[in-house]
Amino acid sequence: MNCKRFQRELPGYLYGDLSAGERDVLAGHAGSCPACRRLLTEMEETVSLLAAEPGPIFSGREKELLRGRVMEAVRELGLSPRPLPSRGGLKFLLRPLLFPAALAAAVLLLVLFRGTDDPSAAAPPAAALAAFSEEVEDEFQLFADVWSEIEEIESLFSPEPGTGSEAEWRGGEEPIRV
Amino acid sequence: MPAGEEELIRRFQTGESEVFEDLMRLFEGKALALAYYRTGHRDDALDIVQEAFIRLYAVLPKWKPQASLFTWLYRVIVNLALDRGRARARAGEVSLEKLPPPIEDRPRHHPRTRLEGKETGERIERAVAVLPESQRDVFVLRHYGGMSMKEIAAARGCTTGAVKANLFQALRKLRRELEDLK
Numbered sequence: 271m272n273c274k275r276f277q278r279e280l281p282g283y284l285y286g287d288l289s290a291g292e293r294d295v296l297a298g299h300a301g302s303c304p305a306c307r308r309l310l311t312e313m314e315e316t317v318s319l320l321a322a323e324p325g326p327i328f329s330g331r332e333k334e335l336l337r338g339r340v341m342e343a344v345r346e347l348g349l350s351p352r353p354l355p356s357r358g359g360l361k362f363l364l365r366p367l368l369f370p371a372a373l374a375a376a377v378l379l380l381v382l383f384r385g386t387d388d389p390s391a392a393a394p395p396a397a398a399l400a401a402f403s404e405e406v407e408d409e410f411q412l413f414a415d416v417w418s419e420i421e422e423i424e425s426l427f428s429p430e431p432g433t434g435s436e437a438e439w440r441g442g443e444e445p446i447r448v
Numbered sequence: 449m450p451a452g453e454e455e456l457i458r459r460f461q462t463g464e465s466e467v468f469e470d471l472m473r474l475f476e477g478k479a480l481a482l483a484y485y486r487t488g489h490r491d492d493a494l495d496i497v498q499e500a501f502i503r504l505y506a507v508l509p510k511w512k513p514q515a516s517l518f519t520w521l522y523r524v525i526v527n528l529a530l531d532r533g534r535a536r537a538r539a540g541e542v543s544l545e546k547l548p549p550p551i552e553d554r555p556r557h558h559p560r561t562r563l564e565g566k567e568t569g570e571r572i573e574r575a576v577a578v579l580p581e582s583q584r585d586v587f588v589l590r591h592y593g594g595m596s597m598k599e600i601a602a603a604r605g606c607t608t609g610a611v612k613a614n615l616f617q618a619l620r621k622l623r624r625e626l627e628d629l630k
Binding site: 277278279280281282284285287312313315316317319320321323324325326328332333336337339340341343344347349350351352 | 460461462463464465468469472473476477480481484485490493494497498501502505506508509568569572573590591592596597609612613615616619620622623626629
């Protein structure tokens with residue numbers, strides 16, 4: 271071991287981070303090098319002096335209050351220790367391509383599971399089928415009405431002819447599709 | 449990762465929110481020491497650590513135990529302390545570290561008896577406060593936080609060699625500053 275390596279490993283020696291073997295090597299060097307021995311003695315005195323003072327003291331009471339304030343804040347913020355569901359939830363169903371399909375599926379499910387209190391449920395199969403197709407037709411008409419309303423609203427946000435591209439009109443951003 | 453940390457994280461993530469208090473106990477000592485020596489104000493240190501713990505609570509549900517939580521906390525505390533320092537600077541206030549060390553204003557050879565107790569503690573605090581930032585952080589985390597060189601290196605994102613070098617320089621400067629106290 272040389273003096274440079276002795277200096278590098280000295281903090282580990284002072285704080286007890288070295289293995290027994292490494293400590294022996296350092297002590298051996300200090301035994302044979304007066305300059306490093308002096309440095310070791312001075313550093314040991316410094317660490318002892320520093321260790322005698324507890325440093326910035328935060329009382330047990332201060333720490334307890336700190337923990338209490340943290341727990342109170344997380345309760346107020348409604349934070350949960352369990353991971354939250356993935357962002358967006360069922361919002362993906364509102365995507366332009368999926369929205370009509372999702373709406374149609376919802377309408378179909380609504381029609382199929384309306385319950386047995388419907389008088390048509392007790393009707394013979396042919397009559398029940400006719401009633402069912404009529405209901406589906408009504409529901410699809412409703413869907414078509416909603417869709418045309420959406421298109422109408424969308425047209426309100428379209429750029430006026432001759433006022434530049436849609437992207438320019440929206441300040442360079444990608445156009446928003448409903 | 450310190451013993452027990454992984455288990456506490458696992459229990460927290462399965463819904464035992466009360467173990468977060470144990471996690472805070474695990475880190476509060478070194479977190480407060482770091483925040484105090486970064487800001488020079490006790491109240492700021494308490495506020496910063498409180499904020500850091502609240503943020504920790506928010507990220508913990510999705511935490512993957514690949515590194516010690518203190519690595520993350522270290523970054524948050526340092527950033528919050530920087531923000532606090534800027535706010536104080538704008539308000540025209542001066543932090544502990546910006547004050548001239550009182551050691552410069554005093555005669556070098558005080559009798560030991562007159563420097564005991566609180567005064568010795570204050571001398572040490574000032575001496576630590578005027579260390580360069582990297583040396584101060586490393587010293588505070590090792591001496592007051594009880595962290596290993598490897599843990600400090602992980603928290604600071606540097607090598608253990610750099611930690612050792614910073615710690616050696618910090619101790620050498622403290623020895624010079626506190627020479628008359630021995």
